[in-house]
Amino acid sequence: MAEPLTRVVRRKEDVLFSTCAPLRPFPDVLLTHLQKWAQAAPSRAFLAERSAAGRWYELTYSAAMRWVDSVAELLVELNSAYGDRLLIISENSIAHGVVSLAAMSVGIAVVQISPSYLTTRTGLERVREICEVARPGYLFASPQALLAAAGPLPIGEAVGVSFDRVIALGPAGAGDRRDHATAELQMRRSALHGDSIAKIMFTSGTTGSPKGVINTHRMLCAQQQQMAQLWQFVEERPPVLCDWLPWSHTSGGNNSFNMTLRNGGTLYIDNGRPTLSGIELTLRNVAEVRPTWYTNVPAGYSLLLPMLQRSRLLTERFFSRLDLLVYGGAGLSPGLWAGIDELARSTRGTPAPWACGWGLTETASTTTVTHFPISGAGQIGVPLPGMTCRLTKRHGHYAIAVKGPNVTPGYFGDTDATARAFDDEGYFITGDSVSFVDEENPSRGLRFEGRFAEQFKLATGTWVQPSSIKASLLSRAGPLVRDVILEGPDGPYLVALIWINEEVAVRDFRWSESCEGNDQGSIALQEFLKMVIGEHNAGCVDNAERIVRACVLGIPPSLSSGELTEKGTIALHRFRTARRTQIESLFAAEYGFSIPQAAI
Template identity: 30%
Template sequence: MNQNLISKQPLGHHAPNIGEMLFENCNQYGKLKAFGEREQGNYRFRTWREFGNHICDFSAFLQKSGVQQGQKVAFITSNNYSRLVAEMAVMSCGCISIPIFVAYSDDFLTQLLEFSPVDLLVIENQEKLCGLPPHVIPPMTILLEKGGASIGKTSKTDIKYMAEILSPQADVPFAAKQFRSIHPDVSSNDLAMIMFTSGTTSFPKGVQLTHGNILSQQKALQQLWKTKPGRRFLCYLPWHHSFGGLFERFFALYSGGCLAVDDSRGKFLDKLFENFADIKPHIYFSVPKVYQDIVTKTLIDKKADEMFFHKELEFVFTAAAPLTSTISNIFKAKNVPVVEGWGLTETSPCCTLTPLSLERQPGVVGFPIPGVAIKLGEEDEILVKGPNVMGGYYNNPEATAKVFTKDGWFKTGDIGGITDQGVKIISRKDRMFKLNNGEKVFPSTIEEAAKTQCIYIKNIYVGGKGQVYPHALVFPNQELLQAKEVKNPEMEDCACPKTLPDHAACLAKCIQEINQLNNKRYEHITKAILVDQELMLERGELTPSLKMVPRIIEENFQQQLTCLEGDQLSGLPVDSRVIPIGKE
């Protein structure tokens, strides 16, 4: 239980702050591509020197406007070049970035800005600004887009436009002296960002991250992967979230890569594949749900298969939830390594990585990165120490006290174990429930077993608190159900259902097989419902990183769950049908 897992590789030196890291890269990689995004249909690329000069432009604007070191700046925008410039300049000047998901409702944005008042607001457009009440809008606002509805007389904010701040002719030699002179001496211990958690179980908490937290992680990744400058990345992961905003974005910047925005947002597959064909990323970061969608398309579309598995693709990275072996085996067959990481927003976010190898062990997330130590605490909760761990939550000392042990270990809330292959994740502690006989059930384990067994399952929710056995809601992979032909050698024994009734019958057999493989009889699923819907981010059923939000699923599908718990399966909604598993 007290076994510590520590990286054998020392962390080594890294830049003291984000501004210094950017200065070094702009100096070193000047004419290399740093960023790309679509403009009028085609990708436009920005060089490192242009990026650095634009950071200087925005930093000079902040200085002229009287924005002081330590003040807070909120970003309510999508991923784009102007936002990247502004956010890097803000942190380089010693100010604190507060990235917020642009698709949140106006009411929820208001709550977050009330909780964490800001001194400057960078927002997508006037339409988005109009949805906010005057009392949360700071004295100055920067709009990334011109035009739109007037904000009216109720707001007294001074509006500036990004196009007026950045020089149109910035792809000239990097202004190194100006960059150095305009940016203050920021300490590694100074706050760089307050990043809100996903809020799957409660109101989001503001994670306070320093320059040292962020850069220590990037130094560790560079030591492990030794990525060469100029590598291309295709990015849809939102920057308000730790996976996209901390892990992917900063790794591309730290390693001297080119970060290209994927305007598919991980939702519109045709656009994603079009962007993939144009950029041909060397390294790709995504979450299991999107990998599932990608693999589905490659199985039914030969052209899509060729687009994605191009010759320059070095490896793909997955996190946020386990990637089933059904999906990872397809990458293995294509000779593309899948690297899996584990961590939380509070750990900047990565704590462990699996090796760059074609072989994967389900549920195992690898060994600690350099500088990080891991051990098991009470009830096998995973504890972490390292330079990547946050100092605490913003304006929430009670929550901060709860997540640290007396000797300074961070309590992750994940239940797991330490194996010869590294750390193994079992479940989130808060998802565990007890049956009526007192047995503990970790639903994540059952859910992953089901998705591994059947590629036709897109999502599955397992519940059953206080019941005799667990039960499940299954959400089908509509694309596979509707496909004319599915080419996958691993599916030779699959019935390949084409209709919902066929899928329900097929799932009954799959669930019976899962139950037979599980020697814990109390974990056997005895009742399940197939729901002809897809879980949606817009309804709050998925987080921005596309993980399930159990409490919202329980609310939105209460009628189905009530039928399962009361064994009244005749009163189901028309979009739901019983999966005939049979009695234990």
Template identity: 30%
Template sequence: MTQIQPASFRDAPFREAQFMPVTLDVERRNDGTVILRSRVELGEYEPNLAQAFTKTAERCGAKPALAVRNSDENWEYTSYADLKHSVDAATQWLIDNVPRGGVMVMMISNGLTAATMTFAAYAAGVILCPVSTTFGLTGGDHVRLRHVLAKTRPDVIVLESNPKLAAAVVSCAGDDVAIITTDTQTVNRRAFSLSSVLATTPTSAVVKAIANIDPENTVSYMLTSGSTGLPKIVPQSMAATAACGQQALVAIGRAADWGGVIVDWLPWHHAAGASVLRSTLLQGGTLYVDDGKPLPGLFDQTIRNLREIPIAYFSNVPLGYSMLVEAMEQDPLLRRTFFSKMRLMLYGGAGLQQHVFDRLQEFAVAETGYRIHMTTGYGMTETVTGCMVIHYPTEQVGIGLPTPGLEVKLVPQDARFAVRLRGPNVMRGYLDEPEKNMEVFDEEGFYRTGDLAVFSDANNPEKGLVFAGRQSEEFKLSNGTWVYGGSLRAALLEALDPLVSEVVLCDDDREFLTLLAWPTAHASDQPLGTIVNRLRDFNRTQQGASAIIRRVALLDQPPNVDAQEISDKGTINRRAVIDGRHEIVSRLYAAEPDDGIGIV
């Protein structure tokens, strides 16, 4: 294909995409605290998610709601009418078998069953707790699974058909917990086949249950990532969940077009993935379930889907975009299909490397004559999902501005601001964590996120905020100096671009800093010395031992999912990498390091 020079693709106009206007209320206090609010109204919306889905299903009828590849690898479609019928059957079963306000843990992959049981739980007034199947498949004593089940005390567990998973759940769950699965033979306790649940005849009790929903009641128990320990459990009310969905719809909904065709892989047990499921099915879109993941060998499925299905909106983590660019280099059909309707690309979880961003835009301009809006946002399980977003044209990486209804409190901390949030989407507190809940809310009721930010332009707040570190990622060397891990990692990724895809800083309470790095395909024919030289150049721009890298090791094995080195959404767990690769870390700090260690 014709190579586009950087200047020419940057001169191209953006493809038209409708965003919420930037109109900001800025309150400045005498102590330096800044409060940001959008002047855009949140507007009216249906807080009863079950009622909202009922109305959408009635309106859409025969339109495909879900598309999932079957055993023959062909797309199998489920209409809104058929999905609503299954949801009503499962709702009736839950009404008959689980007390209102009871808990249903769901350990299944994205697909028709997960979508059905999610909306059935909403309708029946049963608290849904989606849990990753990895909690039961990683071996050991299943400490995370035991922790979650002990905390949530489920009445029923919906279980993927997998003997290993079934054995783990049976060993960890109480004897009185019922299990729904397609293969009851793998469960030696009270079990119900999924087919029998979906064969239940709905009665007027379903309509009554939906009408009697109190949106202020808890609708979901969502798990935090657990990157610094066991996951915390966040009760989310239906009102908060609906408010967050409305915030996204007002801010970027017209550009993202969840009422159209969506291809998505994010797991529904994660806050961001669950929001995609809700947004698409409540807006009347068609959700193609992507079985791919941004990991070597698993991303091929995503590429296959994107080659077939043109979409207007795409979301992935930076590693996924890096793999997408590599695939596009050799695949003109992928480029043509992907950009044919594309209006908005979103990334989250980490910073996007500049060469990936530039190459995507080069491809977009070559195919369409336009650049594509690329956005990112900011949020967490404690806020349901993203609640700040870049909703304006920009090429600068950042976390954007608050969506309607959200208040962002910025408290001065050194040259940065500690980020605190208050709004209709923010949690009331963690499940059974009274001491933690006393800590995480300030005297005005703002949630302390633990994150830090700065203004992109201190004189123009409308240009948004930029992420400036996470307090939990900041650690001390043995001499007591602080390492600002988040900002240092971002700077290193930029300095080593495009030779590495991800880095991990080592290690707390050591005399000096070292680095573990995953090389990219660009580094395949480059010696370790090339990266060492880049790091030497980087070090010359830094001041103090807390930002200078002394040694580096390249990792030849991808992040280990089973060891929790990488989350289901594709983000790296620094502590798990260091602990799981202690032999390499020991080599980094050896008195006489071997030839595989780069001395900077």
């Protein structure tokens, strides 16, 4: 890890915060990394996935380079042009990775969409909206995605890139082939530069409508150089990942995938998910791979922890060669942090190697990271080399805006949104709130305080900051609670909708179905949550922090309902729309449970 040395410039109305180390040179084009490792480590596995027989199939760097060249030539033969867009609708797979690299290598921008959007009419409408913005000329879709489609694909006049043809060009189907070096292919590649669009990534829509974020080759390459300068061990030992994070989102597609590629690592594609039905697959995969780098969202860790606690063998394999344990996408509860830390200490005698970062789709995934020991959840570290954060006081914390080589130039086809996204000094306005862990020692980094879009006023005119209230509740509830949604805009008081970890609830409270029931497990769960909220309320100084009524979500948020993003985080505006009746019933005292007045 690099030493955390930072620079702070205090101006009249704001603070400029940066890292002292300058950003070192990096390639302009993403394909450069694949070309490097195809020469330097040709037989090393780059991507791996489960075969139909259940065994791992590994694609080496040299085979990946040949396959990418073949698919790139196919795209050229389809009369594609520099600047066209290719829509990819596929689960994470080797073919998906190859096609995306091939397209980017000949100046075709990739637009990746989760296949789950094809399974519902609402999702198909989302695909239509994305296609209206991106106007893709070509489509690559996996057979599984097409079979699950709830209706015709609203893709306009996009030309299909045959899945079977792509597979036939791969190592298993092609045999010996000449190196593809057609004049057109080489001309297209020589025209690439740092400002060429590599991807158009649509935001998850957690707090608003999704927008098409331009990702240039320079952004993607800069971000990986920035990370490697702070997490230096990735250059000394190529990382091995076992990762499910979807490539249609920036964390999986730009961080996990590109970090593997930049550092000559191996990415085992985890076909599990952070769900009750998918976590068993994840555990099997992790136990076999024994990753050196593991990333998950807090919802995934909440399912992982109780299973690790049950199996000493699984825990030993999980930690056996782990260099870094990363979380992102949402706040990690102190209970989860402590639980996994305890397992690490008992297994290998050292703390869990936790790290965290913060960023957005507009910053190619990451803007700040912790590259030094941290003592608890919530810390997001210091700016990456080459980045400057502008911090402006607002509502008791700092509004953060950022500038650097990994920041998007704007939104595809939306000049108005692009203009609104930047301030008069060229800083990208993130909409997020942060604070210093220690104002006297900025090198201890920043703490994430939430999104301003999630803040709201009660009827009294008092501002509510949900992130600090959620952190208080999660720290008291431990791994039982996966997330808390606070409601009360223009209302008389706060109410809480609680998403629980069902496995922990069954194990510790013999809970079933919902806390509305009169069985002992439901009553015990209610009483525990009343105690948790009561302890929180006892430390509150005003009504803007106190919770008066609460309920447990009997039906948890799901991807199919649109309430969850592919990352497993709650899409707040969709959640509120879907749960409007439930929320209104809480305020009307027709649902849930009240918190004893004595606790307030």
